[in-house]
Amino acid sequence: MQATSLTADPTRPGFWRGFFSALTGKSVGWAIGLAVVAALMIAPIFVPPLPVLFGRTLFIAIVLLLAYTAAGQWRSPPLPRWVVQLAAIGLTAPIATLAVYLVSTGGDFHELFGNPARVTGFIMIGGAALVFGMVLALGGLYRERDAQANAQALQFALERETLQRQAADAQLKVLQSQVEPHFLFNTLANVQALVESGSARAAPVLGSLIAYLRAAMPQLHQGAPTLGQEEALVRSYLELMQMRMPDRLAFALAIDPALRGVRLPPTTLLTLVENAVRHGIDPSEAGGRIDIGARRNGASVTLWVQDSGRGIDEAQAPGTGLANLRERLAATYGNRAVLTLLGVDPHGVRVEITLPADQA
Numbered sequence: 001m002q003a004t005s006l007t008a009d010p011t012r013p014g015f016w017r018g019f020f021s022a023l024t025g026k027s028v029g030w031a032i033g034l035a036v037v038a039a040l041m042i043a044p045i046f047v048p049p050l051p052v053l054f055g056r057t058l059f060i061a062i063v064l065l066l067a068y069t070a071a072g073q074w075r076s077p078p079l080p081r082w083v084v085q086l087a088a089i090g091l092t093a094p095i096a097t098l099a100v101y102l103v104s105t106g107g108d109f110h111e112l113f114g115n116p117a118r119v120t121g122f123i124m125i126g127g128a129a130l131v132f133g134m135v136l137a138l139g140g141l142y143r144e145r146d147a148q149a150n151a152q153a154l155q156f157a158l159e160r161e162t163l164q165r166q167a168a169d170a171q172l173k174v175l176q177s178q179v180e181p182h183f184l185f186n187t188l189a190n191v192q193a194l195v196e197s198g199s200a201r202a203a204p205v206l207g208s209l210i211a212y213l214r215a216a217m218p219q220l221h222q223g224a225p226t227l228g229q230e231e232a233l234v235r236s237y238l239e240l241m242q243m244r245m246p247d248r249l250a251f252a253l254a255i256d257p258a259l260r261g262v263r264l265p266p267t268t269l270l271t272l273v274e275n276a277v278r279h280g281i282d283p284s285e286a287g288g289r290i291d292i293g294a295r296r297n298g299a300s301v302t303l304w305v306q307d308s309g310r311g312i313d314e315a316q317a318p319g320t321g322l323a324n325l326r327e328r329l330a331a332t333y334g335n336r337a338v339l340t341l342l343g344v345d346p347h348g349v350r351v352e353i354t355l356p357a358d359q360a
Contacts, residue, residue, distance in 0.1 A: 023069050031061040034132055042128070046121060056104075056125065060096040064133045067092040082141050089133040097126035194244060205243050227294060227303075228260030230269040234292060237270060241277055248287025249277070255294040262294075262301060264355075265328040271321045272305035272351050280309025280349055288348065301357050306350040312343050322351075329353070 035058035042057075043050050071088035074081045101122050105111040112118050191209055194202040225233075231253060238251045273290060281288045288308035295302055322339070329337040333356060342350045 023065070027065060027069070028062075030136065031065040032058065034136065035061040038125075038128055038132065042124065047117075056100045057129075059100055060093070060125070060129045063096040063099075064089060064092055064129065068133075068137055085141065086134065086137055089137050090130065093130040093133050094126045097122060097129055100125070201243060205240065208240050208243055224263040225266055226260060227255065227262040227264055227269075230264060230267075231255050231260065231292075233267075234269050234273050237273060238277075238290065241281075245281075245287060248284075249281055249290070250288075251290040251292070253292045255292065256296065259294050259296060259301060262355075265325075265332050268325065268328075268353065269303060269305065271325045272303075272353075275321050275351070276305055276307035276309065276349065279313075280307035280311070282309075284309045296357060297354075299357050301355045303353045303355070304350060306344060306348065308344070308348040311347040312341065312349055329355075 035054060038057040038061075039050060039054040043053055046053055048056075067088040068085055071085040072081060074084040101112050101118060102109075105118070112122070188209075191202070191206055194205055235253060238249070242249050242251070269292065273292060276290050281290065290305065290307045292305050293303070322341075326339055329339060336356045338352075338354045340352045340354075342352070344350050
C-alpha cells in the first residue's frame with residue numbers, strides 16, 4: 001500500500017496554483033507593514049541604523065508569510081491544516097532570524113553566539129517575530145474560518161431555496177394531475193347523458209368534444225400557459241357546453257388583449273368556468289349567463305367569472321376544483337394571490353382572483 005504524504009508536497013497537482021492564489025497583495029502588504037512596525041519598535045535599543053533593521057524585519061516577515069502560505073496547502077491527515085500553519089510559523093521564526101544574523105556576521109557562528117549583544121538581539125528579534133507571526137496567523141485563520149462559515153451558510157440558503165422550489169413544483173404537478181381527470185370526467189359525463197337520452201345532438205357534441213380534447217390536452221400539460229391560451233380553452237369548453245344546452249347557456253368574454261401574455265397556473269380560468277357551469281347553470285331550470293373577464297388594477301391583475309345561475313348554496317361543501325385551485329395559487333404566488341367568492345343579486349356567483357402583476 002502506498003504511504004500517504006504528510007507534507008504540503010510542491011509536486012502535488014494544484015499546489016502552486018493554490019499557493020499563489022493564497023499569496024495575495026493584501027497578505028504581502030500586511031507583511032511589509034509588520035516589518036515597518038517591528039523595525040520602528042526596536043530601533044531605539046539597537047545599534048544598526050533603521051534601514052538595516054527594516055531590511056532584517058522585512059526578510060523575516062516575508063519568509064514567515066511564505067511558510068504560512070505553503071503550510072496552508074496541507075491536504076494530508078492526521079494533522080489539521082491550522083496546526084501545520086502554526087507549527088510552520090513556530091519553526092520558521094527562529095530559522096529566519098538566524099539566517100539574518102549569519103548574513104550580518106559573514107556566517108561566523110562564534111561571532112554571533114560569542115557576542116552577548118548579538119545574542120540578545122537575536123532573542124529579541126526572534127521572539128518578536130514568533131509572537132507577531134502567531135498573532136497574525138491566528139487572525140488569518142479566524143478570518144478564513146469566518147469566510148468559510150459565510151460561504152457555507154450561503155450554500156445552505158441556496159440549497160434550501162432550491163428544495164423549496166422543487167417542492168412547490170412537485171405540489172403543482174400533483175394538484176394539476178387531480179384537476180385534469182376532474183375536468184375530463186365531468187365533460188364525459190355530460191356526453192354520456194346525451195347518449196343515454198337518445199338525443200340527436202349526441203353525435204355532434206361527441207365530435208366537438210374530440211376536437212376540443214385534441215386542442216386542450218397539450219395546454220393541460222404546460223407548466224404555465226398564458227391567459228390567451230386559457231381564454232381559447234375556456235371558449236372551446238363553453239361552446240361545447242352551449243351545444244349541450246343551447247337554450248339555457250349564454251356567455252361572453254371580456255379579457256383585456258394586453259393581458260393575454262400573462263402566465264397562469266394551468267386551467268385557472270377553466271376551473272372557475274367549469275365550476276360555474278356545474279354548480280350554477282346546470283342545476284338552474286332557467287339556465288343562465290356566464291361572464292369571464294380580466295383587467296389590470298395598478299400592481300395587480302384581476303380575473304373574474306360571474307354566473308347568473310342558482311347561486312351559493314351554504315349547505316353544500318366547497319368543490320374539489322376550487323379547493324385545488326386555491327392550493328395551486330398559494331404554491332405559485334404565496335399569500336400574494338387572493339381568490340374570493342361573492343354572491344350576486346338576485347342570484348348567481350362571482351369568483352375573483354387577484355394576482356401580483358409582477359409575477360403574473
